[in-house]
Amino acid sequence: MGWIEFGHDDATAARIAVLAEQIAHHSHLYYNLATPEISDAEFDALWDELKSLDSEHPQLRRVGAPIPPGSVKVEHRFPMRSLGKATDDEEVSHFVAETTAHGRRFVAQPKLDGSALSLEYRRGRLVRAATRGSGERGEDVTLNALRIPNIPDRLSWEGDCHVRGEVVMHLEVFREKYADIAPNPRNLAAGSLRQKNIDAGKGDASDLAFHAYDVLFVPDDEKHPDSPEALQFENDSEAIAWLRDVGITPAEEVIIEGSNDEDTTQGLLDETKRWTAGRENAPWEIDGVVFKLDNLAKRELLGQTAHHPRWALAWKFPPEEATTVLLDIDWQTGRTGAVTPVARVAPVVVSGVTVENTTLHNVGEVERLGVSIGDKVRVVRRGDVIPKIIETMGPAQASDLEGRFHADGEQFAGALPTSAPPQIPTDCPECGTELSLDGAFLRCSNLSCSARLARSILYWCRALEMDGIGEKLVDQLCDAGLIKTIPDLYRLSTEQVLGLERMAEKSANNVMTQLDATREMSLDTFLSALGLPGIGPELATAFAGEICTMDALICLSDDDLGRLIAIEGVGETVAYSLMDGIANRSEMMGDFNQLLNITEVAKTEDPSGPLVGFSFCITGTLTRPRKEIALQTKAAGGKVVSAVSGKLDYLIAGENAGSKLEKATRLGVKVLNEIEWEAMLQP
Numbered sequence: 001m002g003w004i005e006f007g008h009d010d011a012t013a014a015r016i017a018v019l020a021e022q023i024a025h026h027s028h029l030y031y032n033l034a035t036p037e038i039s040d041a042e043f044d045a046l047w048d049e050l051k052s053l054d055s056e057h058p059q060l061r062r063v064g065a066p067i068p069p070g071s072v073k074v075e076h077r078f079p080m081r082s083l084g085k086a087t088d089d090e091e092v093s094h095f096v097a098e099t100t101a102h103g104r105r106f107v108a109q110p111k112l113d114g115s116a117l118s119l120e121y122r123r124g125r126l127v128r129a130a131t132r133g134s135g136e137r138g139e140d141v142t143l144n145a146l147r148i149p150n151i152p153d154r155l156s157w158e159g160d161c162h163v164r165g166e167v168v169m170h171l172e173v174f175r176e177k178y179a180d181i182a183p184n185p186r187n188l189a190a191g192s193l194r195q196k197n198i199d200a201g202k203g204d205a206s207d208l209a210f211h212a213y214d215v216l217f218v219p220d221d222e223k224h225p226d227s228p229e230a231l232q233f234e235n236d237s238e239a240i241a242w243l244r245d246v247g248i249t250p251a252e253e254v255i256i257e258g259s260n261d262e263d264t265t266q267g268l269l270d271e272t273k274r275w276t277a278g279r280e281n282a283p284w285e286i287d288g289v290v291f292k293l294d295n296l297a298k299r300e301l302l303g304q305t306a307h308h309p310r311w312a313l314a315w316k317f318p319p320e321e322a323t324t325v326l327l328d329i330d331w332q333t334g335r336t337g338a339v340t341p342v343a344r345v346a347p348v349v350v351s352g353v354t355v356e357n358t359t360l361h362n363v364g365e366v367e368r369l370g371v372s373i374g375d376k377v378r379v380v381r382r383g384d385v386i387p388k389i390i391e392t393m394g395p396a397q398a399s400d401l402e403g404r405f406h407a408d409g410e411q412f413a414g415a416l417p418t419s420a421p422p423q424i425p426t427d428c429p430e431c432g433t434e435l436s437l438d439g440a441f442l443r444c445s446n447l448s449c450s451a452r453l454a455r456s457i458l459y460w461c462r463a464l465e466m467d468g469i470g471e472k473l474v475d476q477l478c479d480a481g482l483i484k485t486i487p488d489l490y491r492l493s494t495e496q497v498l499g500l501e502r503m504a505e506k507s508a509n510n511v512m513t514q515l516d517a518t519r520e521m522s523l524d525t526f527l528s529a530l531g532l533p534g535i536g537p538e539l540a541t542a543f544a545g546e547i548c549t550m551d552a553l554i555c556l557s558d559d560d561l562g563r564l565i566a567i568e569g570v571g572e573t574v575a576y577s578l579m580d581g582i583a584n585r586s587e588m589m590g591d592f593n594q595l596l597n598i599t600e601v602a603k604t605e606d607p608s609g610p611l612v613g614f615s616f617c618i619t620g621t622l623t624r625p626r627k628e629i630a631l632q633t634k635a636a637g638g639k640v641v642s643a644v645s646g647k648l649d650y651l652i653a654g655e656n657a658g659s660k661l662e663k664a665t666r667l668g669v670k671v672l673n674e675i676e677w678e679a680m681l682q683p
């Protein structure tokens with residue numbers, strides 16, 4: 001992957017390239033091989049020179065040479081073993097009985113259903129992130145791991161360790177952005193981690209989150225000579241608390257301790273029940289609970305079998321499947337124009353939930369399964385929250401419909417449909433536009449398609465947190481012909497809203513107030529809410545930092561391609577998604593310009609920002625996400641670092657700030673609250 005520099009003369013560009021290469025070389029020697037060829041001062045001089053020529057150069061955020069994700073194999077220093085599995089109560093009590101000689105204190109963590117990742121830190125810097133692979137060897141995915149917002153590129157402890165955990169995608173993000181491109185969040189997490197560049201269309205690593213399970217320290221005879229000695233903890237729970245302190249997010253843990261085998265087993269089983277009940281509401285897909293003996297020395301004594309450690313158990317939700325009857329297939333057009341099949345089935349209980357609609361994912365899947373309307377089908381729910389049809393068992397009998405009840409307890413009264421192959425639509429079910437086949441998906445290309453409209457409007461309202469405008473209201477507004485494009489929202493009058501069925505005055509006023517509150521927004525917020533296909537919030541912010549104004553956005557042309565692809569993580573496909581997306585919406589953009597006040601965003605590299613020359617570290621709970629504060633700080637020219645040191649200028653501390661605040665106070669670093677930080681942003 002090459003980095004194209006713009007705005008530098010040839011000599012400067014050449015110097016930048018040389019510096020970047022030297023820094024890559026020397027940091028690899030220093031961090032990865034611990035065999036430096038130059039002194040720290042010489043290294044710092046190279047670094048400072050590159051920074052002065054191009055403060056945003058990607059090499060400044062990276063250790064060693066950039067490796068395209070998935071192209072290099074990594075031997076795991078500590079093999080990533082799988083755990084012994086259990087699905088019933090008996091196996092849990094057996095596990096307790098087997099380990100009981102070594103203690104009855106266990107750490108329980110939800111078993112997240114994503115993609116396993118190992119993070120290698122040397123001198124506290126992330127030098128490598130690798131997938132599990134075979135457990136002995138994985139793939140280098142460092143570049144994508146660095147895009148995951150809660151993976152720090154630096155720990156506040158400057159030593160050598162390996163942190164292992166699971167990468168998952170928030171279910172809400174999955175449903176909003178990716179439900180039409182991937183079968184489940186787990187596939188998407190794995191694909192996003194391994195993709196070579198963000199254009200691969202598998203998903204954006206910045207939409208992922210990492211949750212740690214454990215940390216292993218590199219023995220003193222192998223560690224980097226400048227690193228502190230390996231830490232020793234008595235219990236795993238202390239190591240988990242330590243991870244939290246140094247900037248890593250662990251999977252939430254609970255300690256279960258019993259006084260005898262029976263109540264210990266009961267404690268573990270209660271935890272499995274708690275998660276079985278809580279699974280529905282969890283923000284991530286969960287496929288079970290992990291139990292580990294807390295005492296680390298006792299773990300050593302227990303050791304492992306040929307396959308897995310004896311001190312841990314992965315309890316998995318039993319796979320739930322059931323059979324029902326496929327009554328019909330509805331085709332629905334989504335926000336991006338993908339037309340997806342939704343199976344209507346006779347009510348069936350899977351994992352305690354009554355299911356009447358399940359996904360068939362895409363037209364390719366319908367063909368692969370070879371299902372017909374009126375078939376008896378098998379519905380399964382494994383780790384996935386969304387149950388799905390996995391096979392057809394041939395034509396159903398009338399008796400297959402007996403004893404079925406809707407979720408509200410009402411008896412199902414539907415009849416067995418006549419057996420018929422599914423009708424694959426040729427035209428959009430909403431607007432009648434002829435559909436095109438795009439891989440396994442059918443797509444409607446009509447931008448003003450009513451289905452796309454309703455979903456785009458809903459996306460806009462959610463992005464701008466207008467919770468008074470929900471799905472029902474959007475449908476009503478579209479059906480009444482009051483809105484044909486997003487800008488039409490801002491042409492609505494109170495009378496028109498009040499005129500809708502079952503609309504109370506209070507709700508109508510609330511809608512108008514929320515709309516008024518979003519008449520002014522910054523360009524990054526605007527681009528993000530617009531939800532152009534392939535342009536998520538992170539990319540929207542990156543683009544806004546380059547384009548800066550609404551006028552410049554509307555005037556984008558091929559001449560701008562160069563500066564767009566110079567943005568880190570942006571390739572031609574994404575740049576064209578933006579340019580085409582805007583060009584296809586030229587009328588809408590004109591309306592937005594007229595109806596809304598889209599404010600300018602500071603150029604990302606703006607050297608005149610009020611925070612230029614100062615470094616910031618952010619900790620604790622603030623009124624908005626830390627990432628947003630970091631982006632605003634960077635936009636104002638400030639430098640954001642993840643660790644507190646004596647060189648740090650300011651620590652922005654929110655509620656419940658922990659070790660970073662203590663350290664900053666001890667080192668005499670100035671501490672800001674959110675309001676003081678905001679004041680600094682004022683020019």
Ligand SMILES: [Zn+2]
Pocket residue numbers: 333428429430431432433444445446449450451
């Ligand atoms: Zn359509």
